[in-house]
Every structure is written in structure tokens, then in C-alpha cells.
Amino acid sequence: MEEVSSTPQPQPSRPKRNNTWIYAVIIALLLGTNVYLFLQKDKNQQKLLETTQHLQQADTSLAALQSEYNASLARLDDLTGKNAQLDKQLKEKDSEVAKTKARIQEILSKNKATQQEIAEARALIHKLNNKIGDYEQQIAHLKQENAALTVQRDSVVVTNSDLQQKVNLAKVLHASNIRMTGIKLTRGGRKEKETEKARRVDLLRITFDIDENRIAESGNKELDICITNPNGELLSNAALGSGSFKTAEGQSRYYSVSKTVMLQTEQPVKDINVDWQQSSEYAKGAYNVEIYHQGYLIGKGSVNLR
Known part of the structure; x- marks a missing residue:
């Protein structure tokens, strides 16, 4: 019987795998x-x-x-x-x-x-x-609009003021036929005689008329009367009613006497008398009188004493 060898037979080798792509x-x-x-x-x-x-x-x-x-x-x-x-x-x-x-x-x-x-x-x-x-x-x-209204209002005010001023001027009285005479008193003042001799004069009498006025209302009207002596000095005496008033220009001025006149609308007032009497003698020369109403000069006159 033949002996069988147990030596393994070599296997064929596997080719190596390429992992580069992985x-x-x-x-x-x-x-x-x-x-x-x-x-x-x-x-x-x-x-x-x-x-x-x-x-x-x-x-x-x-x-x-x-x-x-x-x-x-x-x-x-x-x-x-x-x-x-x-x-x-x-x-x-x-x-x-x-x-x-x-x-x-x-x-x-x-x-x-x-x-x-x-x-x-x-x-x-x-x-x-x-x-x-x-x-x-x-x-x-x-x-x-307010500015325009203000201008219009001011214009109306000025117009009304002008009209009122004209009305007020129209109401101012006018004096005419102004006379000024020296008076000599006799018989204890019961008898009067006109004179131009200064040494005989006891009082100065101013006589005038107020012309008719269709605008002025009826009633009492106050007149201020200024009398100046030959030296241009105002004759004044507080005991005789002298005082002061404002002129229409707003200036203060003194008057000798005042006179209240009863006026009727559209009717004149004739022969108004105002007397000025002083204790001292009257100087020779021209005496002047000015009559004012509401501050306006409404008439004037004079007399010359010898």
C-alpha cells in the first residue's frame, strides 16, 4: 500500500485590491x-x-x-x-x-x-x-384779512373822528356885535353913565350877541371871557370868579370871568352883558376882550380909555 503524502498543496495567490480611488x-x-x-x-x-x-x-x-x-x-x-x-x-x-x-x-x-x-x-x-x-x-x-379789516376800521374811525370834529366845530357858538364900554356909577350905583375917561371908570361892560346855531342843542352854554389891560396883562381875581380853561389846542389859559348863557336851538341871544369891576383905578390905553366857547375863540373886541 502506497503511502499518501499529507503536505498541503499551495493555493494560487489573490491579486491585491487597489484602494486609492476610495x-x-x-x-x-x-x-x-x-x-x-x-x-x-x-x-x-x-x-x-x-x-x-x-x-x-x-x-x-x-x-x-x-x-x-x-x-x-x-x-x-x-x-x-x-x-x-x-x-x-x-x-x-x-x-x-x-x-x-x-x-x-x-x-x-x-x-x-x-x-x-x-x-x-x-x-x-x-x-x-x-x-x-x-x-x-x-x-x-x-x-x-385782519390787517385789511384793521386798515378799513382805522379809516372809518378817522372818518368818523373827522366828522365828529366837524360836528363839534359846528356846535361851537359864534359871538358878534361885541362892544366894550367904560361905566361910571353914580347915586350909589343906581345910575350908570358911559365914559371913556379912565379915571372915571368904575367898571368895564362887555356886551355881545350869540348868533343862531342850528346844530347846538338847547341848554346852558358856558363862555370864558378874557380881558387884558393896556400892558397886555390879564385882569383876574379869584373872588370875582376868575379861573382857567383848556383851549382847543390843549393849552391851559386863564380867564377873567365866565358867563352862562341859555341858548335855544336856531335862536340868537341878543345883548348879553358881562361886567368887570375892580377896586384899583383903570389905566389909560386899550383894553381887549376875547370870548371862548369849548376852548375856541368865538369873538373879540376892545375899548380905548383916555
Whole structure:
């Protein structure tokens, strides 16, 4: 019996596997992943930057709108009290303006207002400014009307004043037929005699008429009479009723005596007598008399004593 050998027979060798392409794929995947992550990170940073810029722009827009809104409120406050008619209109539209202001303030008070809200606030402020502009134009128009009315009123006042002045002048009385004579008293004053000799004169008598006046009302009229001696000095004595009055020019002047005359409208008053009597002797020369009514000189006369 033959002996069988137990030595194993050699197996044919397997060819070695090439893994290079696998590594290449893995490396490519890794590179692609890294590139993707890098790009994604850059994209996120860009978005973050854009968001930050948007927020900054929104904050800037809100600040600008707040300044514009504050200026609008200042203009609106400045209108109050300038015109009663406009104040009434502002009060009537106060609820509408208040709603607009409330909405604007609501948007401006937000920490993060949207672009849409900012646009809304901008539109509301523009609308408010337009209303304020209308109010300002109304005030300017009303001021022009008031100025025109003031000029017209002043013209009417001046006209009325002129007319009143003319009426007042028309009411001023006019004295005529003015005479001035020296009187000598005898028999204890019971008998009078005219004289031109200064040493014999006891009193000076002024006689005049008041012409008829169709404007002056009936009643007592006060006349101021000024008498001056040959030296141009006013004859005056408080005990005899001397005093002072205002001329039509506003100047203060003294009078010798005053005389109250009862006047009837459209009727003259004839032969009015006013006496001036002094204790001292009368000097020789010309004595002058001026008669005033309401501060206006209405007549004058003179006498010469020898």
C-alpha cells in the first residue's frame, strides 16, 4: 500500500485590491463638506451683517422720524392761540389729530419697528405736516384779512373822528356885535353913565350877541371871557370868579370871568352883558376882550380909555 503524502498543496495567490480611488472619494467628500460648511458660514455671516445693517438703518430711520415728528408737534403747538377761529377748528379736529399722533408715537416707541411700520409712520407724519401747512396758510390768510379789516376800521374811525370834529366845530357858538364900554356909577350905583375917561371908570361892560346855531342843542352854554389891560396883562381875581380853561389846542389859559348863557336851538341871544369891576383905578390905553366857547375863540373886541 502506497503511502499518501499529507503536505498541503499551495493555493494560487489573490491579486491585491487597489484602494486609492476610495481614499480619493473620501477626500473629495471631505473637501466638499468643508467647502459647503465654509460657504454656509460665509452666507450666515453675510445674512447676519445684512440683518445688523437693516437694524441700524431702521434705528436711523426711527431717529430721523422722531426728529421730524418733534418738529411737527412744535409747529402744531405754535399755532395754538394765534387765532380764535383756527383754535376752534383745531378743537373740532382734535380727535383726528390725536389718533394720528397716537399711532405715530406707537410706532416710534417700538424697539424693533418693521420697515412697513416705519413707512406707515413716515406717511402719517407727512399727512400731519400737510394738515399743519393748511393751518398755517389759513392763519396767514386770516392775518391778511385782519390787517385789511384793521386798515378799513382805522379809516372809518378817522372818518368818523373827522366828522365828529366837524360836528363839534359846528356846535361851537359864534359871538358878534361885541362892544366894550367904560361905566361910571353914580347915586350909589343906581345910575350908570358911559365914559371913556379912565379915571372915571368904575367898571368895564362887555356886551355881545350869540348868533343862531342850528346844530347846538338847547341848554346852558358856558363862555370864558378874557380881558387884558393896556400892558397886555390879564385882569383876574379869584373872588370875582376868575379861573382857567383848556383851549382847543390843549393849552391851559386863564380867564377873567365866565358867563352862562341859555341858548335855544336856531335862536340868537341878543345883548348879553358881562361886567368887570375892580377896586384899583383903570389905566389909560386899550383894553381887549376875547370870548371862548369849548376852548375856541368865538369873538373879540376892545375899548380905548383916555
